[in-house]
Amino acid sequence: MKKFGIKEVVATGIGTALFIVLTEVQIPLGIIPNTSLQPRAAVLAFLAAVFGPVVGGIVGILGHALGDAMFYGSIWWSWVIPEAVIGIGVGLFAKKYQIKEGGFDRKAIVLFNIVQIVTNAVAWILVAPVLDIVIYSEPTNKVFAQGACAFVANIIITAILGTLLGMGYTKIGAKSSSLTKED
Template sequence: MKKKFGIKEVVAIGIGTALFVALTEVQIPIGIPNTYLQPRMAVFAFLAAVFGPIVGGVVGLLGHALGDLVFYGSVWWSWVIPEAVIGLGIGLIAKKLAIKEGGFDKKAIITFNVVQVLANAVAWILVAPALDILIYVEPANKVFIQGAYAALGNILIIGILGTLLAAGYAKIGAKSSSLSKED
């Protein structure tokens, strides 16, 4: 029976979380308070698409929480939890995308992007605003606007950079892996 979670996934969580935190301050303002284009989302989505829902969910949760702590001094949970939702959503289709096997073809690219759009919509248009209202008693009109812009920004970043990362890895990296299991 093949293991679904092993040392490669643990390493992916560690590296993914570190990259997520390190890229937290790489932000492009979009004119909405506390809402930015962030390249970390592409790296995060790529890892979820390669290693699955556990890696995606944990990297989203830990990466965002630690990034908030390191750079802002506290954790804004209503925006951390949606990252886990996105990681889980994208990760659920990892096998179908076959990125590790070098099979990230046109159909897989479309599937990846349809799923990331849906995951971002659920996370940022539903989950984040609802949690902002419930946890922090934020005004509804403010959080739904922020959520919509966060979704749109993430969709663009993942759609462009995430797709390029996945395609590049599938074409080059997946075929040249030097890691193998010893008997």
């Protein structure tokens, strides 16, 4: 099992902070209330793809919970938990994407997008609506419509921005890591 080292701690801290800041960066879809295109979804998938499921899960749950608390005054847990599901799900395949090693090629990009689509489907079409019903007694038709809309928005933004972040990191960041261990 891979050790949770300084790079993962730094990635978790920076990723969580970035996720929180990006909470307010939204493009409302106008179709279903409380759904929008959010770049933070792509950032979460990218961080999970680079640093693995622990970083992805922590950034997803802490970033969303703290972002909700800071910007909206309360935490909507039924939408926080799915973010952790996405971070963990995408992160489970981190070694296969080869982003850190500079190998985020066409095959890895296809895998990344298949995994992010599947994890977004589980998170937003299944987990979020069920938790909305169980925790908050929300109307079934409303939460499944919101979940489906969030799913589509997240797969689009992640397919575009998440893939671009992965490509950029594999070309630039993977070859020149700025974090080194001091003696």
